[in-house]
Amino acid sequence: EVIDISASMISDASVDISAEQRLEDLMVDAGETISVEFTIWNNATRQDIFSVEILHDNAGQWVIEQPNMENAVINGESHTSFRIDITAPNTGQAGDTAPSITPVLLSKRSGMEFQGNPYAGITVNTVSDLELRLLESPQKLTPGIESKVTLEIENNGNGPVSASLSSNS
Numbered sequence: 001e002v003i004d005i006s007a008s009m010i011s012d013a014s015v016d017i018s019a020e021q022r023l024e025d026l027m028v029d030a031g032e033t034i035s036v037e038f039t040i041w042n043n044a045t046r047q048d049i050f051s052v053e054i055l056h057d058n059a060g061q062w063v064i065e066q067p068n069m070e071n072a073v074i075n076g077e078s079h080t081s082f083r084i085d086i087t088a089p090n091t092g093q094a095g096d097t098a099p100s101i102t103p104v105l106l107s108k109r110s111g112m113e114f115q116g117n118p119y120a121g122i123t124v125n126t127v128s129d130l131e132l133r134l135l136e137s138p139q140k141l142t143p144g145i146e147s148k149v150t151l152e153i154e155n156n157g158n159g160p161v162s163a164s165l166s167s168n169s
Contacts, residue, residue, distance in 0.1 A: 013041060013105055015116040036085075036119075037083050038082055042075065044076050045077060048073075048076075048109050049071050050071065052069060053106075059099050065085040094124060094126035101118065130161060131154045133152045135152050
């Protein structure tokens with residue numbers, strides 16, 4: 001009879017958003033996609049194989065892609081990185097934040113699970129887009145006589161904005 005035997009293994013790993021991106025303000029325009037990079041460290045002395053997934057709070061209209069790697073094979077005392085894409089809703093308003101995301105590793109060799117720190121630093125950019133339209137104006141101007149002009153200002157941006165309108169007399 002053939003009996004499979006393998007030595008038990010203890011994994012030692014960690015995963016977190018890359019140091020460079022932790023220092024940046026991750027801003028995304030409404031409807032646009034941003035890539036977020038994570039680093040996996042195998043702190044053990046032996047090679048390990050990890051499956052990778054992203055847990056997140058209720059995404060609402062945000063689209064949070066899972067990593068596109070099946071397995072991460074990492075030598076002992078080494079590291080690798082992976083990226084995920086996050087897409088903001090088309091209706092995103094200035095200052096809206098993406099749901100908190102947490103990277104999770106599962107060692108295929110030991111069965112041990114490692115969770116990274118939750119990250120909630122992605123924000124929708126402010127887009128200021130004011131449109132000024134002429135609604136009504138006289139066909140002719142007569143010197144010395146007041147003329148009525150009707151204008152409309154529309155905010156096509158994704159948040160509140162202040163506007164000042166003046167004329168030279």
